[in-house]
Amino acid sequence: QVSDNAQNFKAIAFVESTGNHTTIQSYNHTTIQPYNSYYRLRQVDFDGKFTYSPVVFLEGLAGKVVVYPNPNNGNFKIISDKLDLPAYLLNAQGIEVWRGMQTEVRTTALPAGVYFLHTVVAGKAKVTKVVIEH
Numbered sequence: 001q002v003s004d005n006a007q008n009f010k011a012i013a014f015v016e017s018t019g020n021h022t023t024i025q026s027y028n029h030t031t032i033q034p035y036n037s038y039y040r041l042r043q044v045d046f047d048g049k050f051t052y053s054p055v056v057f058l059e060g061l062a063g064k065v066v067v068y069p070n071p072n073n074g075n076f077k078i079i080s081d082k083l084d085l086p087a088y089l090l091n092a093q094g095i096e097v098w099r100g101m102q103t104e105v106r107t108t109a110l111p112a113g114v115y116f117l118h119t120v121v122a123g124k125a126k127v128t129k130v131v132i133e134h
Contacts, residue, residue, distance in 0.1 A: 006038040006055055032079055035060035065119050071131035074108035082122040089130065090116045107132070
């Protein structure tokens with residue numbers, strides 16, 4: 001669940017249980033919010049009873065650039081609330097290896113290594129490190 005004030009929460013996802021187990025089970029869900037938000041988990045048992053996790057605060061993406069996933073295999077998304085395109089990618093030697101007008105980047109032909117994504121967000125230049133692994 002997510003909230004902007006830590007009081008009024010709304011559901012953002014439901015992850016189905018894998019059933020009864022005697023070992024620890026792991027669950028995950030990825031969500032990206034542009035603004036500062038409070039989060040909690042609501043765990044519902046099979047009998048309908050539920051409990052809440054402690055509330056946690058996460059800083060949002062407003063004015064930031066996030067590459068997801070990072071590291072990646074050359075396929076990644078550029079996530080930002082006020083992204084101005086085009087964006088371009090430089091290798092460690094400063095040579096441009098990709099330029100595009102899209103937020104989904106597909107560069108699987110590039111060798112593994114560290115790259116630098118150059119973008120402009122709300123009129124400000126941003127550089128984000130991108131790690132490509134194969």
